[in-house]
Amino acid sequence: MIDLLLADDHTIFRSGIRRLLLDEPDMRVAGEARNGSEALEMVKEHRYHLVLLDINMDGRSGLEVLESIRGAAPTLPVLMLSMYPEAQYALVAVKAGANGYLPKDAEPAELVTAIRRVAAGGQYLSARAAPLVQAQLHGADERPPHQRLSTREHQIMLMLLKGLSLTQIGEEMMISVKTVSTHRTHILEKLGVASTAELVLYAVRQGLIH
Known part of the structure; x- marks a missing residue:
C-alpha cells in the first residue's frame, strides 16, 4: 500500500484527490496538510511513501517546503503538482529535488501512473514536459x-x-x-x-x- 501525504491549501482539491484514490487498491491518502508547515511536521512525525505537494501554497511555497523535506527526509519521493503548465515550473521543480511534476489539469489516470512510478523510486514527467526538460538540462536552453x-x-x-x-x-x-x-x-x-x-x-x- 502506497501511503501518501497530500499537501495542498485547497480543501476541494484535496477532497477530489482523496475520492479519486479510493478506486485504487494499492494507494491511499494517509495524511493531509493545508500548508507547508503542516506538511513538514507530518513528514517528521509519520512515515509516508510519497508526498503530493502543491507548488503554489499560501505561506511557504512548495519549492521551499521541498527544500525542507529534502533536509528532513532526503529519500522521500515527492511529486509536485501545479496549476501552471510544465513549461513554467517542471525544470525548476526537478532541479530543486522533486521526483516528478504534473499540472493539476492532468488526466486522473496520468496522476495515478505518476504516483506509482515515483513511489517505486522512478521519476515522472508528462510526455510534453520530458523532452523540454531534457533539452534544458543538456544545454538547449531557450527558456524565458x-x-x-x-x-x-x-x-x-x-x-x-x-x-x-x-x-x-x-x-x-x-x-x-x-x-x-x-x-x-x-x-x-x-x-x-x-x-x-x-x-x-x-x-x-x-x-x-x-
Missing part, C-alpha cells in the same frame, strides 16, 4: 528569464509576488534581510526589470500569476 533563476531566487521571486516584504521573506527563509535584498537585486537584473512593481507585470505577462 524567470526559468533560469536559481531555486533560491525562484523561491524569493514567488514570495515577492505574494507581496511579502524583505523582512518577512528573511524571517520565513531564516536568512538576513541583506541576503534577501541581494537576491532581489539579482532577480530584477536577470529578468530585466527595475522594481517589484515591474516584476509583478512581468509575472502577469508570463502567466506566473493571474
Whole structure:
C-alpha cells in the first residue's frame, strides 16, 4: 500500500484527490496538510511513501517546503503538482529535488501512473514536459528569464509576488534581510526589470500569476 501525504491549501482539491484514490487498491491518502508547515511536521512525525505537494501554497511555497523535506527526509519521493503548465515550473521543480511534476489539469489516470512510478523510486514527467526538460538540462536552453533563476531566487521571486516584504521573506527563509535584498537585486537584473512593481507585470505577462 502506497501511503501518501497530500499537501495542498485547497480543501476541494484535496477532497477530489482523496475520492479519486479510493478506486485504487494499492494507494491511499494517509495524511493531509493545508500548508507547508503542516506538511513538514507530518513528514517528521509519520512515515509516508510519497508526498503530493502543491507548488503554489499560501505561506511557504512548495519549492521551499521541498527544500525542507529534502533536509528532513532526503529519500522521500515527492511529486509536485501545479496549476501552471510544465513549461513554467517542471525544470525548476526537478532541479530543486522533486521526483516528478504534473499540472493539476492532468488526466486522473496520468496522476495515478505518476504516483506509482515515483513511489517505486522512478521519476515522472508528462510526455510534453520530458523532452523540454531534457533539452534544458543538456544545454538547449531557450527558456524565458524567470526559468533560469536559481531555486533560491525562484523561491524569493514567488514570495515577492505574494507581496511579502524583505523582512518577512528573511524571517520565513531564516536568512538576513541583506541576503534577501541581494537576491532581489539579482532577480530584477536577470529578468530585466527595475522594481517589484515591474516584476509583478512581468509575472502577469508570463502567466506566473493571474
